[in-house]
């Protein structure tokens with residue numbers, strides 16, 4: 001039986017005047033996944049997230065949240081928590097007043113969770129938002145999103161303002177929140193190496209299109225690193241779908257899709273790590289076609 005989707009989008013697109021910020025985006029994310037949405041600046045990550053949380057209207061396509069077609073005022077949106085990239089908070093409010101604001105807006109608000117979280121982070125409730133550091137603001141904004149007790153939590157660049165320790169703690173905390181409560185978390189980041197331990201699903205966006213969407217284990221299992229002599233690489237490239245091609249001191253290192261063809265004699269085969277794989281895709285925006293997304297994501301939306 002197919003896994004239930006927390007989020008399914010079909011042919012989703014957004015055009016700003018003549019420019020498509022996102023196009024032909026079709027993917028499905030099963031319930032309970034922790035998703036890394038990666039892509040370079042301007043890839044369309046915020047555009048995608050803003051539509052998923054109902055802040056921006058799609059130009060094309062549609063969005064389903066937990067099986068319900070999304071409407072701007074629909075109940076499905078009540079199940080979604082969002083941390084926007086610019087972490088909007090009221091400057092003149094105290095932290096406690098921001099929590100009151102969250103409580104009034106959200107019927108499922110968990111005040112104890114919010115207060116505990118802020119106490120652990122040493123963020124005083126009586127401090128004004130304008131007196132918080134950038135990282136503390138991120139934590140307050142994230143607390144507002146989490147205390148809503150959403151089933152789908154969407155976080156746009158939550159790591160950007162955090163120091164390395166806070167970043168690690170936040171990733172660990174998100175992993176625990178997702179494992180304990182079974183909620184689905186989607187977060188965007190440029191930092192691929194942080195994501196492999198926390199996330200189990202990968203979406204790569206590039207130039208407004210989806211290059212990959214799938215379980216990280218499946219994505220890794222469907223690629224290999226081939227190492228062999230530089231002067232024999234041409235033949236491998238001709239026979240295989242090559243995602244990345246690095247040459248050094250007479251040696252070629254190629255990231256290829258598995259199963260495309262037999263491994264040439266004398267070449268070493270190793271598993272591939274997530275970061276070079278993602279970078280390989282980002283360097284080749286034409287790689288990754290809908291048929292391959294289908295295979296990796298276990299079915300189109």
Ligand SMILES: Nc1ncnc2c1ncn2[C@@H]1O[C@H](COP(=O)(O)OP(=O)(O)OP(=O)(O)O)[C@@H](O)[C@H]1O
Pocket residue numbers: 016019020021039040041042043044045046047048
């Ligand atoms: N309101 C807007 N009006 C016009 N163009 C926009 C608007 N918002 C985004 N864009 C364009 O859409 C494209 C995608 O932008 P988006 O902010 O979604 O990318 P991103 O992947 O989130 O980038 P970053 O990592 O830099 O935050 C960019 O080319 C951007 O310039």
